[in-house]
Amino acid sequence: NQARQKQQLKHQEKSQATSIFSGQNGAPRQVAIVPLSDNIDTSNVIRSLNESVDVSDDVSVDRQIRVRVDRFKQNVTYIPARYDLLHALDVCRVADFVVLVLPTDVEVAEEGEILLRSIESQGISNVLVVAQGLDQLNPPKKRPQVISSLKSYINHFFPTIEKVLSLDSRQESSNVVRSLCTATPKGIRWRDDRSWMLIQDVNWPEIQGDTIDGVVVTGVVRGKGLKADRIVHIPGWG
Structure with a gap:
């Protein structure tokens, strides 16, 4: 009986946390797209995510992009960050989810590492990690090794990350959108107070x-x- 009460309480808390996003006119889930290299194309990141769930809205790198994801009955606002410390901090400050975009052809530079540590220190909500440009790596058998290396790298900062997803895969991009639309944002205490x-x-x-x-x-x-x-x-x- 006590276990059932705990389960009901947990379900109630989750329902309250996500009720603001419910319905056609629900609040959008705010998603920061944060590049960790200067050669990351954030507009292509958003385009890949949209196309994976059959959304065809125009994408601009210098403004918020609000889309309706009918597959999951959710509104999503993508907020692209520049490869700039202060801009990335500002964007992450208002995000329910932060999507970190790793390069596959170069290592993350010191600037990217400082950016990572800074947004982590500021306080961060749910984090997802993706890789851009994996399909351009040759030979193909090298790709799993690169993904494994990227996961090992990001786990230094976020140990709970279980997988680095490839934006070149429609299925994996769709899985990213699924997580964005179905997960409960854990929030940031100093912000939500x-x-x-x-x-x-x-x-x-x-x-x-x-x-x-x-x-x-x-x-x-x-x-x-x-x-x-x-x-x-x-x-x-x-």
Whole structure:
């Protein structure tokens, strides 16, 4: 009986954690795409993930990409990060999931290692690891060895990672999307103890004189409830 109560409580907690994502108009699952080398093409990463689940939306490397994944009945927002420490930290700060993209033709440089350690220290939610360019390696028998080496490398930072998935495989890309759409984000404590929001749109009013007021920012409030009479901080603006 006690075991059943624990199971019911666990199920209830999971349902509450994922209820915000439910339905056609549910909040999107926010996914950071973080390259660990300067030759990683993040737009191709997102394109591979989309095509694996038959999504054909346009992909741009410099903006958020929101898609509807009908196969799993979920909305997903991909947020591509640049190969830049501060930008990657900002992107990971608002992510439910972080997809780390490893190169297969070069080793991760010191900059990539610093980036990894920094986002880990900042606090990170669910992590998935993928490899780009595996099919370009020759001879083909070398590829499993490269994947094994990449897994060994990433386990120094995230010991719980069980597999490095190849974006060149439609099946493995689909498995990545499945994880993004079905897993429960574990969150980040310092973030979820307050209200926070990823801004999806900004509407500026018509400027009259020197004063600008009434700017409208749109997004889904996450974490704690947002009180309308509290001061809100928008990074970079005040």
